[in-house]
Amino acid sequence: MLKTRIRYLSRYQDIITALYHYGFGQIVRDLGLLDRTKKRTKKKRAQDSSLSVAKRIRLLLEELGPTFIKLGQLASTRGDLFPAYVLTELENLQDNVPSFAYQEVKDIIEVELEAPLEKLFRSFEPVPLAAASIGQVHRAELPTGEKVVVKVRRPGIERTIETDLAILQDLLELAEERIGWVKRFRLVDLFHEFAEALKEEINYKNEAQNAERIRRQNSETQHLFTPVVYSSHSTMKVLTMTYVDGTKITDATYDKGFNQEIVAERFATGMFEQIFVHGFFHGDPHPGNVFVTKENEIILIDFGMVGRLTTDMRQNLALLVLGLKGRNTDRVMEALFRMDIVHDHVDRDRLWDDLDHLRLKYYDIPMADISLAEAVQDLFNVANKHDCIVPVDLTMLGKALLSVEAIVSSLAPTLRIIDIVEPFGRVLIKERYDPLNFAKKVQAEFQEGMETLRYFPRDMRKTLKDIRGGKLKVNISIREIHHLIQKVDRISNKLAFSIVLLSFSIIMAGVIIGGSLTAEPTILLQIPAIEIGLVITSLMFFWIIWAIFRSGRF
Template identity: 65%
Template sequence: MIKKRIRYIQRYQDILTALFHYGFGHLVRDLGLLDFVRSPKKKKDAKYYRSTAERLRLLLEELGPTFIKLGQVASTRSDIFPDYLINELTKLQDHVPPFPYKDVKAIIEEDLRAPLHEIFHSFDEEPIAAASIGQVHRAELPTGEKVVVKIRRPQIEKLVLTDLAILEDLIGLAEERLIWAKRFNLLDVFHEFAEALKLEMNYREEAQNTERILRQSEDDKYVEVPEVYKDFSTKRILTIAYIEGVKITSIREEDGYNPSEVAENFANGLFQQIFVHGFFHGDPHPGNIFVKKDGKIALIDFGMVGRLSTEMRQNLALLVIGLKSRHTDKVLKALKNTNIVQDHVNQELLRDDLDALRLRYYDLPISEISLGEAVQDLFAVANKHQCKVPSDLTILGKSLLSVERIVSSLDPDLRIMDLIEPFGRTLIKERYDPRRLSSLFKNEVVDSIELLRDFPRELRALTKSVHHGKVKVEISVPEVDRLINKIDKVSNKVAFAIVLMSFSIIMVGIIVGASLTSEPTILLQLPAIEIGFVIAILMFIWIIYSIIRSGRF
């Protein structure tokens, strides 16, 4: 940690000084990092007196791309953070000016190894959009196809990796020193975020995600995905087909669009990705969704995606059915099947909270229940009981909320639960399909045969390890803290007894030595025997008292 702080001293100071400026100086003090703070401004500005959540959002925006992305990811974790903070973090924006065209040109020519005018027939110097990681330009290929080219910001990777190293240090320090940080398992959340951000900076990952969604959508009558031009794409460049369309929240009936039909097509297209394919757009906000003249929904920006296994999708269907039927045990069973509920969780208390959640929705018609909010409420209950919610499920919760908001803005009468129910029924049928059950049974039989076949060899290996004394034994002590405290007390008393014995030996040595010399010394003039005797008696009485009080004699 010390090496990181020295290596990144300038950035450390920027971050810690910004924390002070926005009213989080107590956090820096509790982490013991006051020495890294530059002298903050004496006069507090208006930002200081805003709410904690708003100050945090402004702080993240000031600190730049890494922290903005961190806040955006945190806004999806309603299982960890409170609603007032989530609501504020959803407002995070990338207020980033575009970088110069000369840098764009240099990156393209370096990665594609040719002059820009030979690579593209035309290339707009002014970007159509700029964000914290990269910016987008319109262009035309030599073969005439219109495309958009996304270029990563120069030096952004170095900045992000520096910030990630500092954040890992600060969060690790917080978990060591602050109880609330340890309770939230912030380091685990951070590692998930760091991995996702590193993937997002690699445009090859986004290209692969786009191509996979494109293959899934070939026969989809609702959704369209742009083609990726691999020959014009690298780790820092992504070139895809240009989409002619209108942002989904900007469509109007007078322009020939049917908002109700668009809303239904959009929802069905996303549910097809989630419940049928298990690979879906992880950030379906209005800026990533366009409506074409033929009514098809065009999706872009697959930097964040969610993944759900077949088992996870079927358990999710059970969850929906449990919510729809308001059946607490079905909901609990679905949570267990998704590995959200671990062995250490008090399932009786969890069931009580789930029952309270069921009662909250009991009097509401099913058409008025928000699936996204219900899933978020479930995650909040899971977090209360220290259950670990997989990141893909939190992405799912965010995606469902985004879908519901967009759908309700287009057609307030259209209910998500009515659209999602057919997908749930299909998944339940698949779960109990005789062919699937037969396949599962066959796999179990094969696994059992393999286990029986390997058993003699494993037994011989175990016997050999025992014979050579190489068996590793792990002991789990439920009350390990209490045991450690008792060991500490015993060791302290032993040390105390040793000190007493040492003191007695030294006293005897001093007295004997002084008595054997004929020269008068300062020691002979002092009442050493009396002083030593009194100290020894007091220490002896203290040890006897401690032993009697402990009841271990």
């Protein structure tokens, strides 16, 4: 416990020092972070003030290490939340970390695979091909002769990430209390989302499963391949895959013997098939993760980040694309509602106006010149303006589309992305309205309804039991209570007025009728109680009238 506390305090010192160094000392003061350290924080010399805020954010994340670099890379997918100039810098985040020693690599592999390195591999290069914040990659050869790459997780990275995430959560919760804009950007919710993604990424078993799934779904896809994962040589900390002998896609140019048009078309088609047909796609297809063989075949690597789209989401996405192409505001708005991007309390008129303004932006531009990724990103920005939460997989989709369009435009500027996407959209729309699929959906909804009906008596009994036990909770806002009280006051005052008026009328009618039935004075009329009652009733009547009108709730 003491070691953990010391580690946390030491890390707090590092974070505070880095914040001051890159010109974010005001955040330290606003959060009161200096009170959390036992000794005075040593301030490093401030960075050049001429650097932009975005560049200083990138340098800060790089200095703070693996956790912050990975969170920054994940944040670069959220174009719906952060401005473009920040996203551009975040995309340039580099893992400026040295490689770790070969002996450590050897020890990790032997512990994980429970065998000596010499028996596991025929050859193993001690110098890594690349080193990153999470791990590093070595070339090797299996005893059966296959050339492979072995990714080994950095020692101690799990504990480092655990410490950083705990401190980040603490800081963000503190920031929500003290800094207004933090809550507006929902940074705590965003942090939890990123933290889960990071925990998945450092577990190489997840990456192996992602790679295998994409490889299986691409088995019938021509010209796009993924490396084979060797499960016998893979664990949470070690991942062994086929070695990829290829050229980075942005370097696959005509002068190097590649056909740029074919490469761009095959890459885009393969990615859109993953997105629109299978609904499971590579979440980070930047040039460093896409290679090309001499035969113009595409090979994807690094499957730590993937996106998932349900059938309904893909069909609604197709509606969205068709709405954008047809410049139909109503269809675009309908697609946003069906995708659960827009919540029930949104001002629909204002949302429609913003979407129509977006339609006018693209009105005079030929469809071939419209960037699908930019159009989708504009839609997400509109949704964010109305405090709508865009699902994680859709933001990852937007990021993937941006990467695909950037690569295609650099290789084949004349290739029209919309022409490649449109056939997939038509297939999805056809699937949506296919009678057989419609019947299956109705059957599924009917079964769900029958399940609800089946458990209705049990749920009703539980609700009644809660009511009897006083456990039923009803949430009413203060504003709603105020309106409710006003309505009850008006109703009760009108009811009281009516009752008093009715009783007064009955008494008066009785006196008049009684006097008219006989010419002789009766005992009833001779009793002074009637006069007294009339006086009291009249006084009560006028007092209630005065009280009601004075309250202003009549």
